[in-house]
Amino acid sequence: MEKENQNNQIHHYDESNTSVVNLTINGNLKQLKVQPWVSLLDAIRDHSNLTGTKKGCDHGQCGACTVLCDGKRILSCLSLAVMKDGSEITTIEGVATDGNLHPLQTAFIEHDAFQCGYCTPGQICSAIGMLQEGKAHTREEVKEQMSGNLCRCGANTNIIDAIMEVKEKTL
Known part of the structure; x- marks a missing residue:
């Protein structure tokens, strides 16, 4: 698999170096194939197309990436997606219920x-x-x-x- 970065450089990823992560995100079960170094934040944004959760500092200092994981608030930039396999994640897109704002x-x-x-x-x-x-x-x-x-x-x-x-x- 190839991926182009911001500087138009091509990076080659070995498919054997991926893990399947099962996450229930906003009530929907997702099976994501990610490299072991992918943060939960990037799994949410890049692999689930839920862009409400923001990447601020990417160092756990600003809180912009806060989501709920199994009911507890966490900084998703500091958690690897593979560490949260089987977890229930709630992002900002999932806090409203039945079309009503939280x-x-x-x-x-x-x-x-x-x-x-x-x-x-x-x-x-x-x-x-x-x-x-x-x-x-x-x-x-x-x-x-x-x-x-x-x-x-x-x-x-x-x-x-x-x-x-x-x-x-x-x-």
Whole structure:
């Protein structure tokens, strides 16, 4: 198999150097054939054509790639796809149910909790995971628990407002 990179160089991949990874992504079972070094992020974006999950720093420092894996929030750029074989993955495309936005998606819109929107998928997935963990009880605790998700536009206050609204409604 050949793959052309950004500099128009051709890389040859040995098909025997791939693994089949079974992932349930947003409720759909996917069998992906990936090289052992492919991150979960790249498997989601490049092998499943779900581009809502963003690649920010690709070093686990910004949180843009946050998804839910077996109900827990993870940085998908730091996980190899082969390590998550058999896992259930929820991306931003999978948080709405029956055509209805997730309450956090609605709250983000109502609180104008995004400007460029690049970090929004990771922010929402992280907030869903945080609320499911039940660790954050106060505004300060929510801010601390969300500190791994960076917004460079400065919508942090509105993001926390949106999360707090949903948190208060679900108590």
